[in-house]
Amino acid sequence: MIRQLAAITGTARVRGYLVTLVAFAVAQGLTFTLIVPVLRALFAGDASAAWPWIGLLAVAAAVCGILQYRQAVMGFSLGLDLSRSLYHRLGDHLATLPLGWFEADRVGRIGQLVVQGARAVMGVPAHLLQPLVTSYVTPATVVAASLFFDWRLGTALAVGGAVLVLTYRYTATLTERLDHGVDAAMAEAGGRVVEYAQAQTVLRGFGRTGAAHAELEEALAGQYRAGRRLVTKVVPGLGLNAMAVQGVYTVLLAFGTYLVLGGPLGAAELVALLALATRFTEPLVLAAELGGAVRIGRNNLNRFAEILATPALPEAEGEEGKARPAVPEAPAIELERVTFGYDGSPVLREVSLRVPPRTMTALVGSSGSGKTTVTRLIARFFDVDSGTVRVDGHDVRDLTTEDLMSRLSLVFQDVYLFDDTIEENIRLGRPGATDEEVRHAAALARVDEIVERLPDGWATRVGESGATLSGGERQRVSIARAILKDAPIVLLDEATAALDPENEFAVTEALRALTEDRTLLVIAHRLSTVVAADQIVVLDGGRVVESGDHASLLGRDGRYAAFWRERTRAAGWRLLPS
Ligand SMILES: Nc1ncnc2c1ncn2[C@@H]1O[C@H](COP(=O)(O)OP(=O)(O)OP(=O)(O)O)[C@@H](O)[C@H]1O
Numbered sequence: 012m013i014r015q016l017a018a019i020t021g022t023a024r025v026r027g028y029l030v031t032l033v034a035f036a037v038a039q040g041l042t043f044t045l046i047v048p049v050l051r052a053l054f055a056g057d058a059s060a061a062w063p064w065i066g067l068l069a070v071a072a073a074v075c076g077i078l079q080y081r082q083a084v085m086g087f088s089l090g091l092d093l094s095r096s097l098y099h100r101l102g103d104h105l106a107t108l109p110l111g112w113f114e115a116d117r118v119g120r121i122g123q124l125v126v127q128g129a130r131a132v133m134g135v136p137a138h139l140l141q142p143l144v145t146s147y148v149t150p151a152t153v154v155a156a157s158l159f160f161d162w163r164l165g166t167a168l169a170v171g172g173a174v175l176v177l178t179y180r181y182t183a184t185l186t187e188r189l190d191h192g193v194d195a196a197m198a199e200a201g202g203r204v205v206e207y208a209q210a211q212t213v214l215r216g217f218g219r220t221g222a223a224h225a226e227l228e229e230a231l232a233g234q235y236r237a238g239r240r241l242v243t244k245v246v247p248g249l250g251l252n253a254m255a256v257q258g259v260y261t262v263l264l265a266f267g268t269y270l271v272l273g274g275p276l277g278a279a280e281l282v283a284l285l286a287l288a289t290r291f292t293e294p295l296v297l298a299a300e301l302g303g304a305v306r307i308g309r310n311n312l313n314r315f316a317e318i319l320a321t322p323a324l325p326e327a328e329g330e331e332g333k334a335r336p337a338v339p340e341a342p343a344i345e346l347e348r349v350t351f352g353y354d355g356s357p358v359l360r361e362v363s364l365r366v367p368p369r370t371m372t373a374l375v376g377s378s379g380s381g382k383t384t385v386t387r388l389i390a391r392f393f394d395v396d397s398g399t400v401r402v403d404g405h406d407v408r409d410l411t412t413e414d415l416m417s418r419l420s421l422v423f424q425d426v427y428l429f430d431d432t433i434e435e436n437i438r439l440g441r442p443g444a445t446d447e448e449v450r451h452a453a454a455l456a457r458v459d460e461i462v463e464r465l466p467d468g469w470a471t472r473v474g475e476s477g478a479t480l481s482g483g484e485r486q487r488v489s490i491a492r493a494i495l496k497d498a499p500i501v502l503l504d505e506a507t508a509a510l511d512p513e514n515e516f517a518v519t520e521a522l523r524a525l526t527e528d529r530t531l532l533v534i535a536h537r538l539s540t541v542v543a544a545d546q547i548v549v550l551d552g553g554r555v556v557e558s559g560d561h562a563s564l565l566g567r568d569g570r571y572a573a574f575w576r577e578r579t580r581a582a583g584w585r586l587l588p589s
Pocket of ligand 1: 354358377383384385
């Protein structure tokens with residue numbers, strides 16, 4: 012855990028904190044132990060011999076107080092720096108990760124980690140390291156200092172301490188294994204509750220009202236079972252710990268009394284022994300209780316470390332803000348024998364296609380044939396396994412992210428709108444755009460019609476993820492963004508969901524404004540788009556099986572002709588002889 016902390020905030024900071032902590036714990040142990048000479052002098056009736064020790068005790072207590080203050084300040088500031096540094100490093104690293112890494116469940120987990128995990132990690136120095144270090148160093152100092160004053164006293168405390176540490180270690184291992192089970196069961200139950208809440212529309216729509224949701228019930232039962240197993244182990248463990256404390260205490264008392272009666276130990280030492288035993292067991296009990304919290308802290312640090320260790324896409328060298336000129340005569344988009352798989356098995360196999368500048372290419376194919384994957388590779392969400400993806404004649408790996416993205420507008424189906432005004436959501440397309448330019452793009456995408464209906468017009472916030480807008484309206488805002496961005500190449504995934512006639516018309520108009528005089532690669536779902544394309548590329552099982560224009564492909568009577576017949580039948584169209 013210390014190594015992980017050092018990796019995040021720097022070795023020197025952590026080392027400085029640990030040194031202060033150890034100094035504080037030693038000072039605390041010495042302060043406790045100085046009671047021995049004081050008591051010894053007082054019991055001997057020699058007050059003048061007691062005063063120097065009392066003076067030393069006061070100095071040690073003052074030093075201890077100063078060090079305690081110092082380590083507390085250092086611990087809290089280290090915690091704050093830790094969370095700040097984690098946020099920064101996480102933010103910097105996320106910006107370099109492949110876009111394809113950001114799947115919905117990952118984003119959810121990052122959210123959880125940032126909110127809960129960072130808070131837990133923040134408390135690690137002050138709430139975990141401090142008690143842990145003092146729990147062991149203070150008793151060890153007490154033992155060492157007692158040995159100096161009286162070897163029998165020191166030996167008795169050392170043996171008692173060792174018995175307690177061993178007992179606590181044993182009970183900790185009993186619960187440690189079960190802790191993992193409880194963690195997993197709690198995570199599963201938490202996930203199921205969230206899923207249950209999110210799936211309410213579906214559940215109610217299919218008559219599954221009330222609490223009857225088998226997966227949730229099973230997860231909650233699993234959590235209960237894991238909790239019970241933990242209780243059955245923890246309670247005996249706690250009992251064993253308590254018995255060990257009482258046992259050590261009793262044995263120390265009996266042993267001390269025996270030594271006093273036998274002569275070698277004085278009453279002062281016996282009182283000191285019992286007083287020290289009390290101070291001594293407290294930190295050890297605390298250390299035993301901290302086991303679970305240490306594991307949680309370590310797990311959270313591990314989760315952060317895992318994200319930070321995710322390799323970034325290698326970034327090409329290039330001058331900031333400077334785009335490479337397009338290679339003359341090169342296709343705007345070119346895939347050359349591209350093979351790619353998300354997790355090993357290829358999803359695209361030897362795919363080659365060329366999209367000349369200012370033409371429209373339609374990608375068609377059955378669900379899962381790889382259409383979306385082609386567009387993701389062009390936008391470099393991932394790097395290809397083999398082959399090359401070129402934009403304006405350059406391998407996308409040779410373009411900086413900024414340069415590549417300045418050439419592309421992505422209009423995909425999962426439109427993300429921020430909880431801000433429509434205007435600001437559109438401005439995301441080009442942050443430096445003037446109000447007039449934003450309004451102009453909005454008008455071309457027919458977003459101004461939406462704004463007229465909103466209660467506060469342009470100032471209306473669209474809610475989280477644009478929740479107050481319909482699917483078609485959200486898409487129009489995303490098209491307005493792309494119009495404002497004014498990139499020469501547009502990658503478009505046409506809406507599959509049926510839009511109402513008004514939205515359908517508006518979206519078609521908006522797309523016309525966006526795609527005019529641009530290079531367009533579209534995952535086509537509408538037959539009118541397919542017919543209008545300069546080139547149609549048919550994908551099947553990750554391979555290009557046919558390409559050409561509508562008439563030539565129909566004439567070939569192959570896969571495309573079959574696709575066309577099926578789609579026209581489904582849409583209620585009749586295929587007219589050409
Ligand atoms: N992030 C991912 N991780 C793993 N596999 C994926 C991922 N995205 C897609 N796939 C798989 O890759 C294959 C191609 O998916 P892709 O989304 O490119 O197809 P598609 O032709 O666009 O399908 P659809 O028309 O249904 O959107 C599918 O088998 C899919 O399960």
